[in-house]
Amino acid sequence: MSSNFDFDVIIVGGGPAGVSSAISIAKNGFKVVIIDKKKRNDIGEKTCGDAIDEAALMRVKDKIGIELPFENEISDVISKMSIAANDINTKVSLDAPGYQIKRLEYGQRLLKEASDLGVVIIPNSPVRGIIFENGYINGVTYYENSIKKELRAKFTIDASGAYAVIRKSLPDELLVDGMTKSLSDDQVWPTYREIIKLRDDKKSHNFKEEIVLMFDDDYPPPGYFWIFSEGEGYLNIGIGWEKTQNLGKLKDKLRFELGKYYKREDYEIIKKGGGQIPFRPPFDSLVFNGGALAGDAACMVHPVTAEGHGPALDTGVNLGLTISNALKNDRRDKESIWDYNLSVAKHYGRKHMEAHMMKLMLRNIGGNGLKFLIKRDILSDEQLNLIFAGEELGDAVTNYELIKKIIKLLYKPKLLWELVKLIKGLRKVDEIYLEYPIESIELKNWRRKRNSLLGVKF
Numbered sequence: 001m002s003s004n005f006d007f008d009v010i011i012v013g014g015g016p017a018g019v020s021s022a023i024s025i026a027k028n029g030f031k032v033v034i035i036d037k038k039k040r041n042d043i044g045e046k047t048c049g050d051a052i053d054e055a056a057l058m059r060v061k062d063k064i065g066i067e068l069p070f071e072n073e074i075s076d077v078i079s080k081m082s083i084a085a086n087d088i089n090t091k092v093s094l095d096a097p098g099y100q101i102k103r104l105e106y107g108q109r110l111l112k113e114a115s116d117l118g119v120v121i122i123p124n125s126p127v128r129g130i131i132f133e134n135g136y137i138n139g140v141t142y143y144e145n146s147i148k149k150e151l152r153a154k155f156t157i158d159a160s161g162a163y164a165v166i167r168k169s170l171p172d173e174l175l176v177d178g179m180t181k182s183l184s185d186d187q188v189w190p191t192y193r194e195i196i197k198l199r200d201d202k203k204s205h206n207f208k209e210e211i212v213l214m215f216d217d218d219y220p221p222p223g224y225f226w227i228f229s230e231g232e233g234y235l236n237i238g239i240g241w242e243k244t245q246n247l248g249k250l251k252d253k254l255r256f257e258l259g260k261y262y263k264r265e266d267y268e269i270i271k272k273g274g275g276q277i278p279f280r281p282p283f284d285s286l287v288f289n290g291g292a293l294a295g296d297a298a299c300m301v302h303p304v305t306a307e308g309h310g311p312a313l314d315t316g317v318n319l320g321l322t323i324s325n326a327l328k329n330d331r332r333d334k335e336s337i338w339d340y341n342l343s344v345a346k347h348y349g350r351k352h353m354e355a356h357m358m359k360l361m362l363r364n365i366g367g368n369g370l371k372f373l374i375k376r377d378i379l380s381d382e383q384l385n386l387i388f389a390g391e392e393l394g395d396a397v398t399n400y401e402l403i404k405k406i407i408k409l410l411y412k413p414k415l416l417w418e419l420v421k422l423i424k425g426l427r428k429v430d431e432i433y434l435e436y437p438i439e440s441i442e443l444k445n446w447r448r449k450r451n452s453l454l455g456v457k458f
């Protein structure tokens with residue numbers, strides 16, 4: 001392999017996907033640099049719901065030893081997620097062990113761990129392009145103190161978030177089936193969020209250790225309004241919907257929804273901001289010659305709950321370990337890191353495709369349809385838990401149970417059709433994703449089969 005490189009790996013973005021990749025690669029003895037557009041002390045901060053799944057954190061700890069969040073990195077411990085339909089009284093609560101994270105504090109700790117391992121951090125330096133030579137990405141161009149510079153590396157990881165600066169710069173010849181430079185409006189979710197402090201601390205106890213997703217026909221599903229516990233006296237409030245929907249200003253809608261629970265004089269706004277989330281399953285391939293996509297740039301966000309922090313950390317580790325193996329074998333072509341695709345497809349690809357199918361049903365039935373399913377117990381707590389977690393229903397819906405559900409829905413033909421379609425699709429997803437190809441040459445056929453069997457278009 002040519003020695004004309006400054007680093008083994010360049011990582012664009014120091015968020016969860018970038019820093020977990022960096023730590024796993026550095027622990028294998030390779031030279032890594034993180035380039036981030038933010039100031040050093042701001043890296044890790046993000047405007048979002050702040051929730052993270054405990055299971056993803058445990059996987060990261062087991063694989064590379066990153067300790068779980070602790071002390072001042074945690075706003076609250078979460079035990080359940082509640083799905084509400086059109087009003088807070090029509091809801092079902094699901095097991096969801098996890099944390100409300102203080103993103104900056106947690107992110108800064110991980111960044112320090114990376115730095116202590118020898119990872120070079122270049123802050124306040126936006127990346128603006130790639131170095132593409134002989135069919136490979138060989139590095140990036142960026143600006144430091146308004147001066148254009150370049151860095152070369154054997155691998156470049158795009159962990160730049162929803163902006164996806166590397167992905168948007170890729171030449172067409174590197175776009176493997178299923179990877180696109182940009183996302184369509186139905187795959188993007190604008191959001192607005194506030195952290196509020198309640199003047200009466202006791203009122204926050206209504207949502208203690210709970211995150212609530214409110215689906216309402218005022219902002220048609222899969223969009224939702226959320227109320228997350230942020231610790232005693234504080235709440236994380238937000239709203240978002242598909243970019244295709246013209247529903248007015250997010251901030252105005254949030255104020256209206258929050259007014260159903262708290263008067264304006266009941267709270268003060270501590271933080272506020274917005275952003276955009278990729279709202280689709282991950283691309284079917286995330287690798288190219290000399291690099292790969294990670295985190296939001298790879299669309300590693302749950303297509304219903306919008307939880308992306310845990311998947312970003314978890315898959316970032318997998319990518320780092322895969323790239324480390326390729327470097328040990330003196331290779332940098334996409335086939336040498338294809339195992340990253342396999343690891344994503346068989347876990348988050350499968351889970352997020354199942355959640356995507358739930359998202360399609362929510363879009364078609366609306367808040368009133370979901371309310372009917374919950375109130376009539378057509379989908380049990382266990383079944384909703386599996387669906388929202390992106391898990392296979394399997395024996396959770398027997399043929400006998402399906403017949404009973406059909407009988408309950410005979411006078412609701414649209415709901416009946418959507419439910420049967422969902423259950424049939426979920427039963428196919430596991431098998432399809434476990435057949436994900438071990439070589440890129442088979443990807444096109446696999447995608448064609450997947451799209452046909454599940455009735456999706458990606």
